[in-house]
Amino acid sequence: MSGSLSGLRVAFLVAGEGVEQVELTRPWQAVERAGGQPELVSVSSGSVRAFHHLDKADTFPVDRIVGDADVEDYAGLVLPGGVANPDALRRVPEAVRFVADFFSAQKPVAAICHAPWTLIEADVVRGRRLTSYPSLATDLRNAGAEWTDEQVVVDSGLVTSRNPDDLDVFCAKAVEEIAEGRHRSQSRSVPSTGAG
Known part of the structure; x- marks a missing residue:
């Protein structure tokens, strides 16, 4: 695993329950x-309930x-998956805005499994190459x-992987991209209609 994160804070955004435990831990x-x-970081205080499958x-x-x-307090963002977790997050405006703000700030984001659902809601996947759990391929397209079936895809600070089997390479690339810092091309996509 290359890159040092010494002294850097990294946000892990999850809903109140439904995160796939291994994709968090x-x-x-x-x-x-x-x-x-x-x-x-979560939508409410207290604790979150993880799931295994x-x-x-x-x-x-x-x-x-x-x-x-x-x-601005964080060097990067990790979005663990689980089916219920990103589905809940994408219905919380503050969570969606938090994700979009990382792209606007050109900071690295790593999303695995079903987590790209939240990226879709934040409108940050247009024109980007990424992967996910296969059932999200049509949603992402x-x-x-541009969806592809690979263990890990890195696109200018955006790291994506398909499922827990990809965690070794996902973790390595997430740390590497966060250690590199801001990525000038990691900016929020603007819809072709010109709407923000």
């Missing part, structure tokens, strides 16, 4: 091993509510992305 551990400080798993304490979180 493995990248979290990778950030810690690289010297970074991961912070759990569809079975309830552990709970994790929330560090900050998304409405109180500032993108309809949102203007």
Whole structure:
């Protein structure tokens, strides 16, 4: 795993429940091993309930509510998957805005499995090359992305992977991109209609 995150804070954005536990814990551990400080950001205070497939798993304490979180406090953003997690996040305007703000700030974002649903809602996939859990391929193409079936895809600071089997390479690339810092081409896409 290349890149040092010494002294850097990394946001992990999840909903109140439904995050796939391993897609939260493995990248979290990778950030810690690289010297970074991961912070759990969620839609409400207290704790979040993770899942293993569809079975309830552990709970994790929330560090900050998304409405109180500032993108400038973080070097990058990790979006773990799970089916329910991104589906819930994309219905929370503060969460969608938080994601979009990372792109506007040209900061790295790493999303795995179903997490690109939140990217679609933030309107940041147009013209980008990425991957995801295969069932999202049509959604991503309809949102203007170029979808590909690969373990990991890196597109100017945006790191995406398909599922937990890809976690080794996903974690390595996420740390690498966050360590590199801002990416000038990592900016929020503007719809062809000119609307923001």
